[in-house]
Amino acid sequence: MANQISIFDTTLRDGTQGEGISLTADDKLKIALKLNALGVHYIEGGNPGSNGKDIEFFQRIKQYSMQAKITAFGSTRRKNSVAEHDTSLNRIVESGVPAATLVGKAWDFHVHTALQTTLEENLAMISESLAYLKLKGMEAIYDAEHFFDGYKNNPEYAIAALKKAAEAGTDWIVLCDTNGGTMPVEIHEIVSRVAAEIQTPIGIHTHNDCELAVANTLAAVQAGARQVQGTINGYGERCGNANLCSIIPNLQLKLGYSCISDEQLRSLTSNARYISEIANVHMPVGQAYVGNAAFAHKGGIHVSAIMRDSKTYEHIAPELVGNKQRVLVSELAGQSNVLVKAQELNLNMNLDNAETRAVIDKIKDLEHQGYQFEGADASLELLLRQASGQLEEVFTLESFKISVEKTSNRPVISEAIVKVTVQGETMFTVAEGNGPVNALDNALRKALVQFYPVIQTMHLSDYKVRVLDEKETTAAKVRVLIESQDIENSWSTVGVSNNIIEASWEALVDSMRYALIGKQPIVASHDSQRQHLGLVNH
Incomplete structure (x- = not known):
């Protein structure tokens, strides 16, 4: 031919x-x-x-x-x-x-x-x-x-x-x-x-x-x-x-x-991303056709237009190459952005709803503080679910404490003590880690796994820290992005604070909350389940 x-x-x-x-x-x-x-x-x-x-x-x-x-x-x-x-x-x-x-x-x-x-x-x-x-x-x-x-x-x-x-x-x-x-x-x-x-x-x-x-x-x-x-x-x-x-x-x-073939073309995006993982090379989000942002829309005017017809701001249907349309929500967002995102999640929001306007205002305020939701879809989803009354809080933090010890003949050891309330029960857990964030991760998992064993299937796959105001040097506000994944999915969460541990905790908590959306806790005897899982409550 x-x-x-x-x-x-x-x-x-x-x-x-x-x-x-x-x-x-x-x-x-x-x-x-x-x-x-x-x-x-x-x-x-x-x-x-x-x-x-x-x-x-x-x-x-x-x-x-x-x-x-x-x-x-x-x-x-x-x-x-x-x-x-x-x-x-x-x-x-x-x-x-x-x-x-x-x-x-x-x-x-x-x-x-x-x-x-x-x-x-x-x-x-x-x-x-x-x-x-x-x-x-x-x-x-x-x-x-x-x-x-x-x-x-x-x-x-x-x-x-x-x-x-x-x-x-x-x-x-x-x-x-x-x-x-x-x-x-x-x-x-x-x-x-x-x-x-x-x-x-x-x-x-x-x-x-x-x-x-x-x-x-x-x-x-x-x-x-x-x-x-x-x-x-x-x-x-x-x-x-x-x-x-x-x-x-x-x-x-x-x-x-x-x-x-057309069918093979529809696998282009998944193949490109798979090969980037095997090669251990970060794939640019803006890469043409197959990048995560190749069909992402952020400006409110753009999103309003694609709601009427995606051809207004997309040169092809993303599905032809196995990609998908994404609507980003940020300080540039209009009501259309939030509405599209809510529709993706099957949440009940509409343009005339004061609740929707309140969410937009909150997002803009948080982004002004340094949060970045376009790179943290899971944190955004939690925010929208919470605003629409469709998020069950599976646990609440009472307190956490971290200690770091260094001796001359052994590497630095981090230990975290976490006190959380899960299903009405207060849990104290202690865990060590390679660093403070890893210790917190291990301690929180230790508390949650006794009620939600599914938490064992997820893990943190990436951790990024961005200093937001370099002029403040070591006292600067930081943004932490955490990427997590389980057997089937991956998701990103964000936390911001002047304290890197607090920012990490925010992102870590959101990653766990997102993983447990729709998951049911163990309803059998906690003692027997803990014994079966080989867990000890400290």
């Missing part, structure tokens, strides 16, 4: 060159399975001759039935050698993968400076290496490294490199903007010329050093490229690679090309 685009994912290879990204063989397997389900056509797993992790990955992936072609990566043979005797090429062949990408120079400057060989020898390296892969029955992909810089410096030689690859029978010729410095208009012009001169299918591989990797990829496709190389979330060296999470929906929803 003329409008079919082949998606080549290199997250597991080029993506791991990004700063702070390191994947185990297990991580690579998990990501590869997600990419396969997403519907990408090629998954570049790494270089089977470079390190143990990649070797293990190629061995273990064989046990899975994959629709995507698992692809190995390598370079052309060494200069002044023979392809059949090249260790790297033979390891690619021995890995058993159906396809391989070989990177070879297309810029005469690099041939002289990096390879330190002749232009003729470089052409032979390209041709003989790709021909060797074809001889072994593999699909061969030539990544023409630094092609655009090479073309601008010496177009005859850059094209000659492509022609040598084509003569060797390569299946794809991929034009690489390796330094990421080419402009979209240049990409379109050069790819158009190449497509007119080279019969082999053309691919594009761009980097994001000028924040143009996605734009350059789209320009190349419109000029005739039919394979797109990139990474999930744009991971990659320096400023990253072309971001497939933007490229795929742009091609499919905006330009009419076919990349993956």
Whole structure:
């Protein structure tokens, strides 16, 4: 099909060159399975001759039935050698993968400076290496490294490199903007010329050093490229690679090309977020299409409009890429914001209700004090439920005390004593922790678990502190954001105070209150239940 685009994912290879990204063989397997389900056509797993992790990955992936072609990566043979005797090429062949990408120079400057060989020898390296892969029955992909810089410096030689690859029978010729410095208009012009001169299918591989990797990829496709190389979330060296999470929906929803099925496209957001968790890299909330804020609305005028028709402020329906519309409530909020949020929670509020106006005023006052509800949906929900009379207080604090002890021969120990009332019963609990907040968390759980065993399924997954007025130095007010999660969900809560422990306690309490919404306490004998749970009331 003329409008079919082949998606080549290199997250597991080029993506791991990004700063702070390191994947185990297990991580690579998990990501590869997600990419396969997403519907990408090629998954570049790494270089089977470079390190143990990649070797293990190629061995273990064989046990899975994959629709995507698992692809190995390598370079052309060494200069002044023979392809059949090249260790790297033979390891690619021995890995058993159906396809391989070989990177070879297309810029005469690099041939002289990096390879330190002749232009003729470089052409032979390209041709003989790709021909060797074809001889072994593999699909061969030539990544023409630094092609655009090479073309601008010496177009005859850059094209000659492509022609040598084509003569060797390569299946794809991929034009690489390796330094990421080419402009979209240049990409379109050069790819158009190449497509007119080279019969082999053309691919594009761009980097994001000028924040143009996605734009350059789209320009190349419109000029005739039919394979797109990139990474999930744009991971990659320096400023990253072309971001497939933007490229795929742009091609499919905006330009009419076919990349993956509509059903697979609806899994794009969940896949992007899953892979960010495996890679342990924070995903920008404003990332196009798949970010948490990609379809978030904050201004009251905007929210009022999307209530009538979401097309007023959304360029696509978020569900097409598996995302969802979010309405943020903050000091900029109007009544529409609160109403939409209440509707999401099935709370009885309306625009003419004085209760709704009171909630808005309270939110604005709290935000003036430093609270930030757009990043703490759970605290906001608790506030709205409380205002509408639909929140049961499962516990109340009587007091807490924290002690911190440091001796010369052992690390700092924090201990918390918490007194709370739960279901009309006063509970004293004591617990230690790695720090004051951890100790408070453990002590509060100890009290609550005796009535709500479900609390054992949740845990704190992130903890952030923001100083709100640096000029006050150590006496400054702070905002604490806590992210919690259980088996199925995650949620965020906020606390603000001049005392970091008090701010942490507020956010911690909200996280517990939110976790217990709709949960029923144990009604059997408390003593027997506590004995069954192995708990002791201090």
